[in-house]
Amino acid sequence: MTRYLLRRLCYLVPVWLGISFVAFGLANLTPGDPARLMLQRDLGRQPTAEEVRQTRDELRLDAPFAVRYARWLGGAVTGDLGTSYRTGEPVARALLERFPRTLQIAALGLAGAILVALPLGMMAAVWRNSPVDHLSRVVALFSAAMPSYWVAYLLILAFAVRLQVLPVAGQGTWRHLVLPSLTLGLASTATLMRLTRSEMLNVLGQDFIRTGRAKGLSPRAVNLRHALRNALIPVTTVVGLRFAGLLGGAVIVETIFAWPGIGKYVLDSIFDRDYPVIQGFVVFMGSVFLLINLIVDVSYGLLDPRIRLAR
Amino acid sequence: MGELSVRRVRFAQRGGDRRAWGARPPRRGLLGRFFRDRTAVAGLFIVAAFALVAIAAPLVAPRDPTEVDATAILASPGAEHWLGTDNLGRDVLSRLIHGARWTLGTAFLAAAAIVAIGVAIGLVAGYFGGLIDDVLMRVVDVLLAFPSLVLALAIVGMLGPSLRNVMLGMVAVWWVDYARVIRGLTMSMRQREFVTSAHCVGAPAPHIILRHVLPNVIPSVIVLATLELGALMLAISGLSFLGLGAQPPTPEWGTMLNDGRLFFQRAPRLMLYPGLAITLVVLGFNLLGDGLRDVLDPHLRR
Numbered sequence A: 001m002t003r004y005l006l007r008r009l010c011y012l013v014p015v016w017l018g019i020s021f022v023a024f025g026l027a028n029l030t031p032g033d034p035a036r037l038m039l040q041r042d043l044g045r046q047p048t049a050e051e052v053r054q055t056r057d058e059l060r061l062d063a064p065f066a067v068r069y070a071r072w073l074g075g076a077v078t079g080d081l082g083t084s085y086r087t088g089e090p091v092a093r094a095l096l097e098r099f100p101r102t103l104q105i106a107a108l109g110l111a112g113a114i115l116v117a118l119p120l121g122m123m124a125a126v127w128r129n130s131p132v133d134h135l136s137r138v139v140a141l142f143s144a145a146m147p148s149y150w151v152a153y154l155l156i157l158a159f160a161v162r163l164q165v166l167p168v169a170g171q172g173t174w175r176h177l178v179l180p181s182l183t184l185g186l187a188s189t190a191t192l193m194r195l196t197r198s199e200m201l202n203v204l205g206q207d208f209i210r211t212g213r214a215k216g217l218s219p220r221a222v223n224l225r226h227a228l229r230n231a232l233i234p235v236t237t238v239v240g241l242r243f244a245g246l247l248g249g250a251v252i253v254e255t256i257f258a259w260p261g262i263g264k265y266v267l268d269s270i271f272d273r274d275y276p277v278i279q280g281f282v283v284f285m286g287s288v289f290l291l292i293n294l295i296v297d298v299s300y301g302l303l304d305p306r307i308r309l310a311r
Numbered sequence B: 001m002g003e004l005s006v007r008r009v010r011f012a013q014r015g016g017d018r019r020a021w022g023a024r025p026p027r028r029g030l031l032g033r034f035f036r037d038r039t040a041v042a043g044l045f046i047v048a049a050f051a052l053v054a055i056a057a058p059l060v061a062p063r064d065p066t067e068v069d070a071t072a073i074l075a076s077p078g079a080e081h082w083l084g085t086d087n088l089g090r091d092v093l094s095r096l097i098h099g100a101r102w103t104l105g106t107a108f109l110a111a112a113a114i115v116a117i118g119v120a121i122g123l124v125a126g127y128f129g130g131l132i133d134d135v136l137m138r139v140v141d142v143l144l145a146f147p148s149l150v151l152a153l154a155i156v157g158m159l160g161p162s163l164r165n166v167m168l169g170m171v172a173v174w175w176v177d178y179a180r181v182i183r184g185l186t187m188s189m190r191q192r193e194f195v196t197s198a199h200c201v202g203a204p205a206p207h208i209i210l211r212h213v214l215p216n217v218i219p220s221v222i223v224l225a226t227l228e229l230g231a232l233m234l235a236i237s238g239l240s241f242l243g244l245g246a247q248p249p250t251p252e253w254g255t256m257l258n259d260g261r262l263f264f265q266r267a268p269r270l271m272l273y274p275g276l277a278i279t280l281v282v283l284g285f286n287l288l289g290d291g292l293r294d295v296l297d298p299h300l301r302r
Helices: A002-029 A034-043 A049-058 A065-077 A091-126 A131-145 A148-162 A175-204 A207-214 A219-256 A262-271 A275-303 A305-309 B002-019 B030-036 B038-055 B092-128 B130-144 B148-159 B163-190 B193-200 B205-241 B253-263 B269-296
Strands: none
Touching: A002 A065, A002 A275, A002 B130, A002 B148, A034 A049, A091 A131, A091 A175, A091 A219, A091 A262, A091 A275, A131 A175, A131 B269, A148 A175, A148 A219, A148 B205, A148 B253, A148 B269, A175 A219, A207 A219, A219 A262, A219 A275, A219 B148, A262 A275, A262 B148, A275 B148, B030 B038, B030 B269, B038 B092, B038 B269, B092 B130, B092 B163, B092 B205, B092 B253, B092 B269, B130 B163, B148 B163, B148 B205, B163 B193, B163 B205, B193 B205, B205 B253, B205 B269, B253 B269
16 A cells, blocks of 8 residues: 555656646746736836836846746745735735635535435436436436536525525625535536446446345345445545536635635636736645545545555 | 446446337437437437527527617516516627527637647547657646646636637647547557558558548547537636626626626526526537437447
């Protein structure tokens, strides 16, 4: 297991370097001179050529690309992602401060999705072509097609405007968590449900299930202990991927529900052309995604010895 | 991995269900098989209907989508405005009809670029292998290391909000899926006799790739593109909804949803209709893609 873990860790290094390169390279897409933009913001007027030159020197913008990248990378490795143009606050701290709130709704949404999707997916597989199965297929089709921002408003309309049981937006109590988490979790519910179903069907068709049945195990033992456990292995991967997707997709939900997470922060920064924040966001989310992938790989190894021992 | 088995089960199950019906001839033409799949035909119907509306938008729309009418602000649906008007008195139905142009059009355009880039890179990496393949696949690995929305969002953020930049961001991120799938197919194609024999008679690599490999990967490309068009459309209008893509008064569906936000309690229909339109089209593409996959390429992932 240790060797497996080490191999995975080594693989992360080049990919992380690639991520940092993409994040740094992105800054070169910006139209206009960053020094001029910064001065315009700070001074509130057109800066003189002399001022621009001076700031370019201070920011060392005229150094070759490789030098600037190396300098920036050195900072990023030690947790220094630069400072926000808008607030002058260190980007890394701002991101870390808001990340737990995004994590909160994403984790809650995903937990809800798993709780609903696993039993339903299992039922759909065990009772194939039953009404449960057909219903789950229709629900999955529609929820895959509905835009999350539209679903969010349908939920607000139902629960906050008509029934008035939940707040429209904001934060504070547990009630504020419900709608954002629900919106985030819904799409994953469908995916996980269908995946659990097809994986269960796959496992149920295998020889050891027939053996289990033949030796007189109860259907319950066969379905839960033998089939579901094996079916869960691929489901784990998708749960990890969905989680990363939820964190990235939280921008829309956070904007709608005025949830002060990392997604809303980056969207505000985009409109304010606060480039260091956008850059930091890319490195940060890329790193989080890598970490999630690592956790998935490790749990995969724990769940399925065949993978860990291969090679 | 898991995907393989998902696909196998799904296919076996569909085929199995059908065989149980009994007296059907085992082999039929592609079209025949496609049209027996009722959900796929429904998908084709939805997509074709919206595409027609998009093409014929100026002919079908009762009014100009940007025509402001101060006397009919937030008017309810009625004889004059079938789906009512928005906060500026613009005819919602006309905006939806023209919106089909923007939403479907941008998705098609972006998809075309994505397919061209992804397929070209996949073919080159898969056919030549070696160093080219290694380098290209490391790039793919890095791009796959981001949740796709994060990178697209960052690209738009750096370039500045506009529909063109949203499409650029999408293209920059999404070609990766195609490159990976096409690379895999190309690599397996390389082992086939017709490719090795073409190589033996001295056909140059570009000729082999274009005449022998490409035609064989096209079915997979069609399936993948259809399946992903829906997701692409959701992503593009999502960014438009955030205000990053199409800017008002463009009647893009995501932008319309964004415009309707402020008036959402007074006139929820301003948000209901565009959302419904997006849902229907995406559903149509997903159904059509599923059907095409079963017919053209049962071995494609997802």
